[in-house]
Amino acid sequence: MSANTKVLGVFLAGAAVSILLGVYGDTHTPTGEKPYSLFFTDTIQLKVWFATAAVALAILQVLLAMRLYGKLNWPRTAPSWLGDAHRLCGTLAFLITLPVAYQCLWALGFQSTPTRVLVHSLAGCLFYGAFVAKVLAVRVHGLPGWSLPIIGGVVFTALVVIFLTSSVWFFTDGPAGLPIF
Amino acid sequence: MTSKRTAFGRIVNAIEVIAVIAALVWVFMLFANDPGTDSAADAGPPGAAIFASNCATCHGADGEGSLGPQLAGKVVEKYPNVADQIAVVTNGRSGMPSFDGGLSDAEIQQVVEYTRTGLGG
DSSP states (O other): OOHHHHHHHHHHHHHHHHHHHHHHHHHSOOOOOOOOOTTSSSHHHHHHHHHHHHHHHHHHHHHHHHHHTTSOOOSSSOOTTHHHHHHHHHHHHHHHHHHHHHHIIIIIOOOOOSHHHHHHHHHHHHHHHHHHHHHHHHHSTTOOTTHHHHHHHHHHHHHHHHHIIIIIHHHHHSOTTOOOO | OHHHHHHHHHHHHHHHHHHHHHHHHHHHHHHHTOOGGGSHHHHSOHHHHHHHHHTHHHHOTTSOOSSSOOOTTTHHHHOSSHHHHHHHHHHOBTTBOOOBTTBOHHHHHHHHHIIIIITOO
16 A cells, blocks of 8 residues: 555545544533532633643644754753653543533534634534544554654644634633632 | 453443443433423423523523523613613623524524513513
8 A cells, every 4th residue: 555545545544533533522412510620710721721721732742843853952862651651641631522522512612602602612523533533643554754743743733723723712712700710 | 450451341341331321221211201292491481492592501590590690680771771681682792602603683582582581571
Protein backbone atom coordinates (compact mmCIF):
# COMPACT_ATOMS: atom_id res chain seq x y z
CA MET A 1 0.00 0.00 0.00
CA SER A 2 1.41 3.38 -0.96
CA ALA A 3 2.07 6.16 1.54
CA ASN A 4 -0.54 8.37 -0.12
CA THR A 5 -3.17 5.65 0.17
CA LYS A 6 -2.37 5.28 3.85
CA VAL A 7 -2.67 9.04 4.41
CA LEU A 8 -5.98 9.03 2.58
CA GLY A 9 -7.23 6.18 4.77
CA VAL A 10 -6.21 8.03 7.92
CA PHE A 11 -7.88 11.21 6.67
CA LEU A 12 -11.10 9.38 5.75
CA ALA A 13 -11.26 7.68 9.15
CA GLY A 14 -10.89 11.01 10.92
CA ALA A 15 -13.43 12.67 8.63
CA ALA A 16 -15.91 9.87 9.30
CA VAL A 17 -15.61 10.40 13.06
CA SER A 18 -16.11 14.16 12.70
CA ILE A 19 -19.14 13.72 10.48
CA LEU A 20 -20.68 11.06 12.72
CA LEU A 21 -20.34 13.30 15.76
CA GLY A 22 -21.89 16.20 13.87
CA VAL A 23 -24.78 14.04 12.69
CA TYR A 24 -25.31 12.71 16.20
CA GLY A 25 -25.27 16.20 17.67
CA ASP A 26 -27.73 17.42 15.06
CA THR A 27 -30.20 14.55 15.18
CA HIS A 28 -30.07 13.65 18.86
CA THR A 29 -32.68 15.40 21.02
CA PRO A 30 -30.76 17.61 23.45
CA THR A 31 -31.76 16.97 27.04
CA GLY A 32 -30.51 20.28 28.41
CA GLU A 33 -29.52 18.46 31.57
CA LYS A 34 -26.38 18.88 33.63
CA PRO A 35 -25.28 15.38 34.55
CA TYR A 36 -22.34 16.31 36.80
CA SER A 37 -20.51 19.22 38.34
CA LEU A 38 -18.08 17.51 40.80
CA PHE A 39 -16.80 20.19 43.16
CA PHE A 40 -17.66 23.08 40.84
CA THR A 41 -20.68 25.30 41.37
CA ASP A 42 -22.19 24.24 38.07
CA THR A 43 -21.53 22.04 35.04
CA ILE A 44 -20.51 25.06 32.96
CA GLN A 45 -17.68 25.84 35.37
CA LEU A 46 -16.52 22.23 35.24
CA LYS A 47 -16.48 22.33 31.45
CA VAL A 48 -14.66 25.65 31.29
CA TRP A 49 -11.89 24.54 33.64
CA PHE A 50 -11.56 21.06 32.18
CA ALA A 51 -11.19 22.62 28.72
CA THR A 52 -8.58 25.00 30.11
CA ALA A 53 -6.66 22.08 31.61
CA ALA A 54 -6.84 20.21 28.31
CA VAL A 55 -5.39 23.18 26.44
CA ALA A 56 -2.62 23.54 29.02
CA LEU A 57 -1.72 19.87 28.57
CA ALA A 58 -1.89 20.24 24.79
CA ILE A 59 0.51 23.20 24.89
CA LEU A 60 2.89 21.13 27.00
CA GLN A 61 2.53 18.27 24.52
CA VAL A 62 3.38 20.55 21.60
CA LEU A 63 6.46 21.81 23.44
CA LEU A 64 7.55 18.24 24.12
CA ALA A 65 6.98 17.36 20.46
CA MET A 66 9.11 20.34 19.42
CA ARG A 67 11.93 19.04 21.61
CA LEU A 68 11.47 15.53 20.21
CA TYR A 69 11.75 16.87 16.67
CA GLY A 70 14.71 19.08 17.58
CA LYS A 71 12.83 22.35 17.08
CA LEU A 72 13.71 23.27 20.65
CA ASN A 73 17.14 22.74 22.10
CA TRP A 74 16.23 22.84 25.74
CA PRO A 75 17.08 20.79 27.67
CA ARG A 76 20.36 20.28 25.85
CA THR A 77 20.16 16.52 26.28
CA ALA A 78 16.66 15.19 25.70
CA PRO A 79 15.66 12.84 28.53
CA SER A 80 14.77 9.31 27.55
CA TRP A 81 11.25 9.66 28.95
CA LEU A 82 10.39 12.60 26.68
CA GLY A 83 8.40 10.49 24.24
CA ASP A 84 6.41 8.85 27.00
CA ALA A 85 5.73 12.24 28.59
CA HIS A 86 4.50 13.50 25.21
CA ARG A 87 2.09 10.57 24.95
CA LEU A 88 0.96 11.03 28.54
CA CYS A 89 0.10 14.71 28.03
CA GLY A 90 -1.96 13.93 24.96
CA THR A 91 -3.76 11.04 26.58
CA LEU A 92 -4.63 13.04 29.69
CA ALA A 93 -5.79 15.98 27.59
CA PHE A 94 -8.04 13.64 25.61
CA LEU A 95 -9.45 12.06 28.79
CA ILE A 96 -10.23 15.47 30.26
CA THR A 97 -12.20 16.47 27.16
CA LEU A 98 -14.52 13.45 27.33
CA PRO A 99 -16.86 14.61 30.13
CA VAL A 100 -16.93 18.07 28.55
CA ALA A 101 -17.82 16.80 25.10
CA TYR A 102 -20.33 14.33 26.52
CA GLN A 103 -22.34 17.12 28.11
CA CYS A 104 -22.03 19.18 24.91
CA LEU A 105 -23.30 16.41 22.67
CA TRP A 106 -25.83 14.80 24.95
CA ALA A 107 -27.34 17.84 26.61
CA LEU A 108 -26.84 20.59 24.04
CA GLY A 109 -26.27 19.01 20.63
CA PHE A 110 -24.94 20.66 17.48
CA GLN A 111 -26.10 24.26 17.37
CA SER A 112 -25.75 26.76 14.55
CA THR A 113 -26.55 30.03 16.31
CA PRO A 114 -24.98 32.30 17.33
CA THR A 115 -21.76 32.22 15.29
CA ARG A 116 -19.60 31.51 18.34
CA VAL A 117 -21.60 28.37 19.08
CA LEU A 118 -21.52 27.27 15.43
CA VAL A 119 -17.73 27.59 15.35
CA HIS A 120 -17.52 25.78 18.68
CA SER A 121 -19.71 22.93 17.41
CA LEU A 122 -17.68 22.56 14.21
CA ALA A 123 -14.35 22.67 16.06
CA GLY A 124 -15.59 20.08 18.54
CA CYS A 125 -16.43 17.64 15.75
CA LEU A 126 -13.16 18.41 13.96
CA PHE A 127 -11.13 17.85 17.14
CA TYR A 128 -12.24 14.25 17.69
CA GLY A 129 -11.90 13.37 14.03
CA ALA A 130 -8.42 14.85 13.92
CA PHE A 131 -7.56 13.09 17.17
CA VAL A 132 -8.55 9.73 15.73
CA ALA A 133 -6.51 10.53 12.60
CA LYS A 134 -3.50 11.40 14.76
CA VAL A 135 -3.72 8.20 16.77
CA LEU A 136 -3.91 6.24 13.51
CA ALA A 137 -1.04 8.24 12.00
CA VAL A 138 1.13 7.31 14.99
CA ARG A 139 0.26 3.62 14.69
CA VAL A 140 0.36 3.24 10.90
CA HIS A 141 3.88 2.86 9.57
CA GLY A 142 5.10 4.24 6.28
CA LEU A 143 3.26 7.57 6.28
CA PRO A 144 5.00 10.64 4.81
CA GLY A 145 7.02 12.59 7.35
CA TRP A 146 4.84 15.67 7.04
CA SER A 147 1.62 13.90 7.95
CA LEU A 148 2.02 13.59 11.72
CA PRO A 149 2.98 17.22 12.40
CA ILE A 150 0.16 18.42 10.14
CA ILE A 151 -2.47 16.22 11.78
CA GLY A 152 -1.14 17.07 15.23
CA GLY A 153 -1.34 20.73 14.31
CA VAL A 154 -4.98 20.32 13.29
CA VAL A 155 -5.78 18.60 16.60
CA PHE A 156 -4.12 21.40 18.55
CA THR A 157 -5.73 24.15 16.48
CA ALA A 158 -9.19 22.62 16.87
CA LEU A 159 -8.71 22.40 20.63
CA VAL A 160 -7.58 26.02 20.83
CA VAL A 161 -10.63 27.13 18.80
CA ILE A 162 -12.86 25.15 21.15
CA PHE A 163 -11.16 26.84 24.08
CA LEU A 164 -11.47 30.32 22.59
CA THR A 165 -15.16 29.89 21.82
CA SER A 166 -16.06 28.48 25.24
CA SER A 167 -13.68 29.05 28.13
CA VAL A 168 -12.27 32.37 26.94
CA TRP A 169 -15.78 33.56 26.12
CA PHE A 170 -16.90 32.50 29.59
CA PHE A 171 -13.99 34.25 31.29
CA THR A 172 -14.37 37.47 29.33
CA ASP A 173 -18.02 37.81 28.30
CA GLY A 174 -19.80 35.61 30.83
CA PRO A 175 -22.48 37.15 33.01
CA ALA A 176 -21.09 39.35 35.74
CA GLY A 177 -21.28 38.00 39.25
CA LEU A 178 -21.27 34.36 38.23
CA PRO A 179 -18.91 32.34 40.46
CA ILE A 180 -15.88 31.43 38.43
CA PHE A 181 -15.48 27.99 40.05
CA MET B 1 17.52 3.81 35.06
CA THR B 2 16.29 1.55 32.33
CA SER B 3 13.78 -0.12 34.62
CA LYS B 4 12.47 3.31 35.71
CA ARG B 5 12.00 4.42 32.11
CA THR B 6 10.27 1.17 31.29
CA ALA B 7 8.02 1.52 34.29
CA PHE B 8 7.00 5.02 33.20
CA GLY B 9 6.37 3.78 29.70
CA ARG B 10 4.23 0.95 31.07
CA ILE B 11 2.21 3.44 33.13
CA VAL B 12 1.63 5.57 30.03
CA ASN B 13 0.60 2.45 28.11
CA ALA B 14 -1.88 1.59 30.86
CA ILE B 15 -3.31 5.12 30.80
CA GLU B 16 -3.68 4.86 27.03
CA VAL B 17 -5.62 1.64 27.44
CA ILE B 18 -7.83 3.37 30.01
CA ALA B 19 -8.36 6.21 27.54
CA VAL B 20 -9.45 3.79 24.83
CA ILE B 21 -11.89 2.11 27.24
CA ALA B 22 -13.13 5.53 28.37
CA ALA B 23 -13.71 6.53 24.75
CA LEU B 24 -15.71 3.37 24.11
CA VAL B 25 -17.78 3.92 27.27
CA TRP B 26 -18.26 7.55 26.15
CA VAL B 27 -19.69 6.45 22.81
CA PHE B 28 -21.86 3.82 24.50
CA MET B 29 -23.26 6.37 26.95
CA LEU B 30 -24.10 8.80 24.17
CA PHE B 31 -26.39 6.20 22.62
CA ALA B 32 -27.50 4.37 25.76
CA ASN B 33 -28.71 7.60 27.32
CA ASP B 34 -30.33 8.90 24.16
CA PRO B 35 -33.77 9.98 25.29
CA GLY B 36 -35.20 9.19 21.85
CA THR B 37 -38.94 9.57 21.59
CA ASP B 38 -39.49 9.22 25.32
CA SER B 39 -37.83 12.52 26.16
CA ALA B 40 -39.74 15.19 27.95
CA ALA B 41 -38.90 17.53 25.13
CA ASP B 42 -40.53 15.29 22.55
CA ALA B 43 -43.50 14.41 24.71
CA GLY B 44 -44.19 17.97 25.80
CA PRO B 45 -45.56 20.98 23.98
CA PRO B 46 -43.77 22.23 20.82
CA GLY B 47 -41.90 24.89 22.74
CA ALA B 48 -40.28 22.27 25.00
CA ALA B 49 -38.05 20.90 22.27
CA ILE B 50 -37.12 24.40 21.11
CA PHE B 51 -36.32 25.35 24.68
CA ALA B 52 -34.14 22.26 25.19
CA SER B 53 -32.19 22.96 22.00
CA ASN B 54 -31.76 26.71 22.26
CA CYS B 55 -32.37 27.98 25.78
CA ALA B 56 -31.55 25.26 28.30
CA THR B 57 -27.83 25.78 27.77
CA CYS B 58 -27.96 29.07 29.65
CA HIS B 59 -31.29 29.03 31.46
CA GLY B 60 -31.14 25.43 32.69
CA ALA B 61 -33.17 22.40 31.64
CA ASP B 62 -36.07 23.42 33.86
CA GLY B 63 -35.56 27.16 33.53
CA GLU B 64 -33.89 27.26 36.93
CA GLY B 65 -31.16 29.57 35.65
CA SER B 66 -27.42 29.13 35.18
CA LEU B 67 -25.47 31.38 32.83
CA GLY B 68 -28.75 33.12 32.09
CA PRO B 69 -31.35 34.21 34.63
CA GLN B 70 -34.00 31.96 36.13
CA LEU B 71 -37.15 31.80 34.02
CA ALA B 72 -39.32 29.33 35.92
CA GLY B 73 -41.67 31.23 38.19
CA LYS B 74 -40.12 34.56 37.23
CA VAL B 75 -40.63 35.33 33.58
CA VAL B 76 -44.30 36.35 33.69
CA GLU B 77 -43.57 38.63 36.61
CA LYS B 78 -40.67 40.21 34.72
CA TYR B 79 -42.54 40.45 31.39
CA PRO B 80 -46.26 40.88 32.09
CA ASN B 81 -46.62 41.75 28.42
CA VAL B 82 -45.65 38.72 26.30
CA ALA B 83 -44.62 40.99 23.43
CA ASP B 84 -41.79 42.37 25.55
CA GLN B 85 -40.41 38.89 26.13
CA ILE B 86 -40.74 38.01 22.45
CA ALA B 87 -38.78 41.17 21.62
CA VAL B 88 -35.93 40.12 23.94
CA VAL B 89 -35.77 36.63 22.44
CA THR B 90 -35.91 38.03 18.92
CA ASN B 91 -33.44 40.89 19.31
CA GLY B 92 -31.30 39.74 22.22
CA ARG B 93 -30.09 41.88 25.08
CA SER B 94 -26.68 42.15 26.85
CA GLY B 95 -25.59 38.51 27.31
CA MET B 96 -28.73 37.12 25.64
CA PRO B 97 -28.15 36.32 21.95
CA SER B 98 -30.61 37.31 19.24
CA PHE B 99 -32.62 34.44 17.81
CA ASP B 100 -33.81 36.47 14.86
CA GLY B 101 -33.07 34.20 11.91
CA GLY B 102 -32.11 31.29 14.17
CA LEU B 103 -35.73 30.65 15.08
CA SER B 104 -38.84 31.48 13.09
CA ASP B 105 -41.44 33.86 14.52
CA ALA B 106 -43.70 30.89 15.22
CA GLU B 107 -40.91 29.04 17.05
CA ILE B 108 -40.12 32.11 19.16
CA GLN B 109 -43.81 32.39 20.00
CA GLN B 110 -43.91 28.71 20.98
CA VAL B 111 -40.83 28.82 23.16
CA VAL B 112 -41.95 32.01 24.88
CA GLU B 113 -45.31 30.41 25.61
CA TYR B 114 -43.50 27.37 26.97
CA THR B 115 -41.41 29.45 29.37
CA ARG B 116 -44.57 31.17 30.63
CA THR B 117 -46.70 28.06 31.03
CA GLY B 118 -44.62 24.89 30.71
CA LEU B 119 -41.96 26.10 33.12
CA GLY B 120 -44.44 27.52 35.53
CA GLY B 121 -44.13 31.12 34.41
